[in-house]
Amino acid sequence: MAEFAAVSSAPQKFAVEPATPPPTPGSELERSLGRLAEHARAFAATPPRVKAAWLREVRARFLELAPRMVELGCRARRIDPESPLAGEVWLSGPAISLRALRLFAESLEAVAERGVPALTAAPGRSPDERVSVAIHPLDDYDRALFLGTRCEAWFERGVRASTLTEHQASFYRRTDPEGHVVLVLGAGNVGSISVLDVLYHSFVEGAVCLLKMNPVNGYLGPLIEQAFAPLVERGFFAIAHGGGDVGAFLVEHPAVDAIHVTGSVETHDRIVWGPPGPERERRKREGEPLTQKRVTSELGNVSPGLVVPHRYTERELERIARSVAGMVINNASFNCNALKLLVTARGWPQRDELLRRIGQALSSEPPRYAYYPGARERYQRWLGAAAGSEIEYFGEDGEGCLPWTLASGADAREASELFEVEPFCGVLSEATLDADGAVDFLSRATRFANERVFGTLNAMLFVSDSLERDTAAARALDRALVELRYGTVAVNVWPAVSYGLGAPPWGGAPGATLADAQSGLGWGHNALLLDDVHKVVIRSPLLVFPEPFWCPGHRALGELGRSFAEHEGAPSPWRAARVAWAGTRG
Numbered sequence: 001m002a003e004f005a006a007v008s009s010a011p012q013k014f015a016v017e018p019a020t021p022p023p024t025p026g027s028e029l030e031r032s033l034g035r036l037a038e039h040a041r042a043f044a045a046t047p048p049r050v051k052a053a054w055l056r057e058v059r060a061r062f063l064e065l066a067p068r069m070v071e072l073g074c075r076a077r078r079i080d081p082e083s084p085l086a087g088e089v090w091l092s093g094p095a096i097s098l099r100a101l102r103l104f105a106e107s108l109e110a111v112a113e114r115g116v117p118a119l120t121a122a123p124g125r126s127p128d129e130r131v132s133v134a135i136h137p138l139d140d141y142d143r144a145l146f147l148g149t150r151c152e153a154w155f156e157r158g159v160r161a162s163t164l165t166e167h168q169a170s171f172y173r174r175t176d177p178e179g180h181v182v183l184v185l186g187a188g189n190v191g192s193i194s195v196l197d198v199l200y201h202s203f204v205e206g207a208v209c210l211l212k213m214n215p216v217n218g219y220l221g222p223l224i225e226q227a228f229a230p231l232v233e234r235g236f237f238a239i240a241h242g243g244g245d246v247g248a249f250l251v252e253h254p255a256v257d258a259i260h261v262t263g264s265v266e267t268h269d270r271i272v273w274g275p276p277g278p279e280r281e282r283r284k285r286e287g288e289p290l291t292q293k294r295v296t297s298e299l300g301n302v303s304p305g306l307v308v309p310h311r312y313t314e315r316e317l318e319r320i321a322r323s324v325a326g327m328v329i330n331n332a333s334f335n336c337n338a339l340k341l342l343v344t345a346r347g348w349p350q351r352d353e354l355l356r357r358i359g360q361a362l363s364s365e366p367p368r369y370a371y372y373p374g375a376r377e378r379y380q381r382w383l384g385a386a387a388g389s390e391i392e393y394f395g396e397d398g399e400g401c402l403p404w405t406l407a408s409g410a411d412a413r414e415a416s417e418l419f420e421v422e423p424f425c426g427v428l429s430e431a432t433l434d435a436d437g438a439v440d441f442l443s444r445a446t447r448f449a450n451e452r453v454f455g456t457l458n459a460m461l462f463v464s465d466s467l468e469r470d471t472a473a474a475r476a477l478d479r480a481l482v483e484l485r486y487g488t489v490a491v492n493v494w495p496a497v498s499y500g501l502g503a504p505p506w507g508g509a510p511g512a513t514l515a516d517a518q519s520g521l522g523w524g525h526n527a528l529l530l531d532d533v534h535k536v537v538i539r540s541p542l543l544v545f546p547e548p549f550w551c552p553g554h555r556a557l558g559e560l561g562r563s564f565a566e567h568e569g570a571p572s573p574w575r576a577a578r579v580a581w582a583g584t585r586g
Contacts (some may be wrong), residue, residue, distance in 0.1 A: 018072040020218035023242030032238035033255040036208045039235035040179030052108035054230040059101040062227040063569035066094035079371040090561025093191030098568035100502035103527035116168040123161040126154045127478035128429035135503045151538040169207045180257035182207040182558040187262040188216025189334040200524045212240045257292040284515045298523035300336045301455030306445045309348040310464045325361030326550035333367035333426035337496045346432040362404040365552045367395035375425040385417035439476040456509035458488040458495035493540035496572045502527045504536045546583045554586035
């Protein structure tokens with residue numbers, strides 16, 4: 001592991017950041033929006049089989065451009081493109097995008113043949129008697145490459161198993177769709193986010209899209225534009241560059257019918273309610289948003305991880321520690337689903353040992369270049385909020401890097417900014433609560449996460465495989481899965497896996513409003529074109545082989561990321577075998 005750490009992250013050697021295109025001139029923005037508006041109806045009316053063919057062409061182009069995308073992403077993060085860490089960029093960017101392109105194309109072909117995408121199993125029931133459907137694994141490749149991982153979508157009340165097809169692909173049942181223009185305000189942290197946002201709005205909701213790239217990863221814009229040439233050439237997609245002024249111009253433009261934003265709650269509220277101050281608060285109180293356009297969003301989360309108290313084996317405790325650390329370390333922690341708040345039972349005998357092992361795992365990986373703007377300011381604010389906790393630092397602070405930092409011992413009974421503000425940088429807080437065993441903990445931790453922790457995007461639980469065989473604990477776990485108010489709830493697996501699978505809907509829990517957006521409004525991804533989804537639940541055994549790819553020090557992560565992208569670009573048994581082989585070599 002020490003050898004890997006020595007070569008995996010060297011900010012000083014790869015400091016030449018990729019160039020970002022200049023802001024798009026106003027005249028070009030006008031032309032793009034005019035062309036999109038002119039072709040919106042034609043796109044909406046295009047048969048799904050034709051759209052599927054376009055997506056297959058986009059996927060082929062994307063696969064060809066993927067190495068260049070990864071090279072630029074590595075340079076922006078000051079990562080050696082030949083190091084194992086390049087696998088993070090492969091997986092979070094091209095691999096996820098290629099998988100989504102494949103699944104959307106397959107779904108559209110199924111719509112053309114039988115009206116809806118096929119489901120892999122008959123509908124089931126969630127613990128609270130909602131209709132549920134299995135959305136992973138989807139095929140034999142998934143079963144081989146995601147051993148033990150399964151994922152379900154739970155539907156809203158009123159959805160019936162006998163009429164489930166009425167809750168899929170609803171756009172494609174419209175007889176004469178008018179079409180509309182969606183402005184997608186792209187995210188700057190992960191290369192696949194903007195691609196998946198465009199796929200959702202274009203192929204689930206039938207819109208033409210203008211994607212405004214975030215300046216942080218604007219270098220990807222020309223490559224995404226090349227990949228999407230089949231849509232660009234037909235007037236169905238366009239890309240713009242620039243900062244807040246360009247975004248403001250586009251938000252207010254009359255040709256834009258709807259807006260999707262991935263970012264912070266503050267960005268959302270500036271668009272909807274205006275800058276901070278009394279006027280914003282008045283608008284919220286009186287229900288007078290600045291825009292009457294439909295606004296959807298994905299806005300982040302103080303992502304909690306609940307460690308259910310139990311007598312874990314040495315292997316289980318080590319797996320939890322390394323998994324927690326990996327969720328913090330990945331992409332320098334600039335992920336909306338990065339674990340930010342560990343929730344433990346105060347009197348749990350193994351608590352100190354778990355924290356010690358997490359510290360060991362964090363110290364095994366050198367700090368990363370903090371490439372996302374404002375990271376140091378957010379870090380300092382978090383340190384202020386953590387002042388009453390026990391704070392440990394892992395790695396040096398300098399050369400653009402921030403040390404991995406753990407603040408332990410915050411009392412869940414007390415108000416704390418640690419629970420209320422997403423720290424978009426490489427830190428982890430721990431909150432402790434009083435609980436008498438696993439059943440009591442699950443009840444108390446669920447209430448704490450729902451009532452005291454900001455966001456509704458994703459939450460996860462660590463549960464021993466043996467504890468799940470205990471009847472009372474299993475029932476308590478089912479209640480927690482039902483009651484946790486999050487769009488995605490995960491057991492023993494990073495919720496980011498659900499993000500990357502493409503088929504599961506991704507977004508904040510339903511029920512948010514423009515005035516209280518929490519983690520956002522509306523779903524994204526959703527390659528099976530599901531409607532009326534209540535939440536997604538993804539589960540895995542705690543101990544799986546090979547060790548999850550996000551755990552620190554994966555020696556073949558670069559090979560794993562590239563081979564998985566190539567497999568999703570053109571699936572085959574040989575390529576799947578290469579993915580599996582790389583996974584076992586971690």
